């Protein structure tokens with residue numbers, strides 16, 4: 234999964250909010266008409282039971298009428314034109330006898346031709362592309378009066394496709410060959426393949442991709458570690474996946490194994506470091522299988538992307554896409570791998586039916602991630618991760634609109650597909666599962682969860698289906714453990730329930746004491762205390778600081794711990810905003826270099842947010858953005874543009890860079906998404 238959305242990037246942009254309000258308005262009106270506009274003579278029909286089929290407002294597709302059963306791609310990948318061009322052939326499953334149209338989602342695609350198979354021949358089909366919707370893209374309606382078993386679309390992508398990023402050789406580690414990669418979640422697959430772009434449709438796929446012969450191509454499919462690099466590649470994905478798990482990458486990529494079924498794809502200069510960093514991957518797979526049953530996707534490989542990858546990781550099946558910012562030399566950030574791996578059960582195997590049920594993917598995965606981390610690195614360590622994530626959630630949830638504080642978002646509440654997966658989905662979702670674990674005990678809860686993954690394997694479900702299954706297999710067989718009211722409060726209520734399990738971390742308690750002691754006395758804690766600190770402890774040390782500190786205090790910390798210039802992005806994303814808000818100018822140059830080098834949204838947005846609160850900072854943010862922009866992913870570019878635009882529309886007092894920031898700004902937007910692990914005790918804290 235991509236990084237959880239921070240508070241800062243959560244609000245909908247005006248255009249998107251408006252479009253979603255319109256969209257949900259249409260749904261609401263349709264629903265109300267039955268209530269108010271019935272002909273008086275006709276008997277009123279009985280109200281329909283609550284639908285278990287979830288409507289996906291982020292797709293035009295009508296999978297109840299016809300669904301894609303298999304997709305076959307034949308594409309040319311052109312680095313000069315920045316396009317994918319070719320055909321998508323769908324094997325269709327017609328469900329509604331009256332259906333004579335196939336409706337697909339597209340965004341910025343040029344559709345050249347549509348044909349239907351009739352016997353051995355392909356015959357042209359009529360089609361139309363609707364006006365572009367700012368959120369959903371363009372609806373492609375294909376007339377299929379013959380209800381063809383196969384339909385073929387000839388198309389090409391736009392150079393600015395929202396789901397693809399094209400990098401010049403200079404933007405890569407090796408600087409020899411160009412690079413491209415996709416990010417389809419949540420609704421960007423439609424910008425590179427015409428699809429029923431909703432998690433409610435699962436299909437198998439195959440692909441043939443041709444490109445320049447010196448470039449390797451990989452997909453979320455059966456990548457062959459021994460594949461010859463020749464510019465002509467074939468892929469097959471025999472397990473059914475939803476569209477947001479479509480993935481492709483191409484570049485100077487080489488493979489090194491971690492185990493018989495796992496390995497790393499990366500640029501040649503990065504691959505050895507990556508294999509060393511992720512050496513525990515096979516142990517993680519084995520630990521997860523012991524808890525939740527067999528890994529069902531055959532190989533599990535990691536693809537290390539350039540620094541511009543906008544997220545921490547993306548759980549593309551068989552091939553997780555991973556940010557290079559977690560390769561810091563000490564394995565301190567590899568619980569990100571536990572997270573992406575966990576998605577092989579929660580998310581990829583059992584999938585939410587729409588982004589309204591984000592917690593079914595991300596909360597479940599964050600819970601499994603913590604169990605994997607506990608299994609490999611111990612409870613003391615996994616408890617630190619719980620505490621750090623929950624501190625951030627508690628800090629941020631109070632500012633969220635009440636409707637978005639619920640785990641399952643009720644229909645009628647506008648949701649931006651890119652922002653639906655907030656901290657609530659991740660951290661409140663995981664907290665709910667830990668609540669169930671605590672009430673029922675692991676001896677009951679672990680087999681329940683394993684049974685859930687088995688029962689709904691390769692299906693996409695809404696929250697209500699999870700609850701019905703839990704009632705039958707967990708709540709009813711173990712009466713008196715939870716009440717309906719408690720479950721209702723967790724799933725549909727705002728805030729954190731009062732009976733949420735509390736985790737204490739003695740190790741973070743020591744950090745609190747050290748910080749308090751320093752703030753009172755200006756005496757830094759002895760190195761016998763800080764020497765063994767892990768990344769988690771340093772994050773907690775920084776997160777407990779006030780909004781601003783005197784510059785001499787920051788200088789003292791910086792001299793002792795070398796925070797400025799740190800190679801650890803998790804520390805950087807906390808240190809630079811504090812330094813900027815406090816007017817600590819020695820950190821400015823390094824802060825600018827950091828946001829220009831890295832494109833991972835979670836790490837750099839807090840720095841931008843701190844910068845734009847003053848006029849000089851805003852100027853610096855603009856200058857850095859100008860320089861960095863060619864290397865940023867469209868998703869990151871959009872987020873940075875929003876921060877800068879909102880700063881312009883609501884200017885802070887324009888004074889010196891050490892001005893007090895408005896309360897409640899960037900400080901809190903650093904999320905607790907700190908996928909981390911113990912550092913080598915001997916390693917320097919900030920490196």
Ligand SMILES: [Zn+2]
Pocket residue numbers: 234235572576594595598
């Ligand atoms: Zn995730």
